[in-house]
Amino acid sequence: MTDHPSPTGVRRIDRYCDELLLALRMKDVPGPRIGSVLAEVRAHLVDSGEEPEAAFGPPEEYAAALAAPAPRRSRAARLHEARSGAACLLGVVWLLEGAVSLATGTDARLGPIPLGAAVLAGAGAPWLLEQLVSRSRGRMALGLAVFVVAGAAWGGLDLLVDDAVGLTVHPAVAAGLGLSTLVAGTLAIDRTIDVVVMPFDSPADVDAKRRRSGILLTALLWTPLLLLMAVVVVMAVLLGSAG
Template structure:
């Protein structure tokens, strides 16, 4: 009996995701996927029948890890960007209310917890995909702990003029966005078939680059929107 089309699509998705997690570049992934499809077209088999579990087969290929960009750099920029958003918004609120900016011990703990959670998620993406419910519970617990720490542990560890804190946060926020923007070309790594022509290759890479650039500026844009709302709503 032939497996339904969605079963094949699910297998291919799992196969591509596993290779992405292993930092294989898009061209190599496309070539491996084309070989799977070619075999299945000739044999009449479904991918699961011919190659077994998608993730296990992807690991067995032992393809070189060639993707540019690097998870560590992306991760560091993400953590710094999120911390910068928090600093910018809380400092802007203090400025709008005419207060000095006070960084509390609980806020520091909250940022550290969030950063540690991001690092853990990035380092264990396969576990995230395999155990989404457990990971969601753990992430929710970490988030609740961060919120409680920020709300209840109020000793002040640093007090500075609010405009200065806003400026520091904005510089960090824009700086990480600029670095992500500059890395967009390297991060644009679509899955490409070896039969794709040069024009298709250029289109796919252009689309991926535009998406990476857009993502690079999401945090600054969100911060601007929230600061505008704060300005309008806080008297």
């Protein structure tokens, strides 16, 4: 048994654990199980003084040896994901409508077609993500094709129907409604984050990890949305001034 690994040894252990964490995540292993596996790997390497790959093999192979088939998520969990995704996308659509209307000085219209399409696409997004993670390319391609066709149909129907049946509101109302729906959807997603829990983490540590992951996920989710929104608003203003 060795005392403490050298700084180089610690770096090698850290690197191996980082790669193992990613490999276990890709196999949908729950966070507390990942924490336990990583702690056991570290303890063994410190005790034995062995090289990580010599003791455990390549991280992907070790992750495959450990990963049990992922249990099917419950109906309630799937419903929660679908609702959260739908809320996020609906929030974006309304927020965009409000922002564009504000920028162009027109009224905002909250039509049933964007609403329906956003709900369906947002609800389907978690499923698409699942196919991406599980590398089901066929299903992923099918899902994307459905999204593209639905998007085209949405555009067509929007032009035909929404002007007739849409609700006209002040742009600030549409933007406010969109922002609050987006925040609600993001918070709902944040609550389901499965953080890596190490064996000696206190409840306060787990809460702090969940908060940090929530902030990171929100930033990841919102940055492209805000960029997209800025582009759409600028284009709408430019097109409006050109017309």
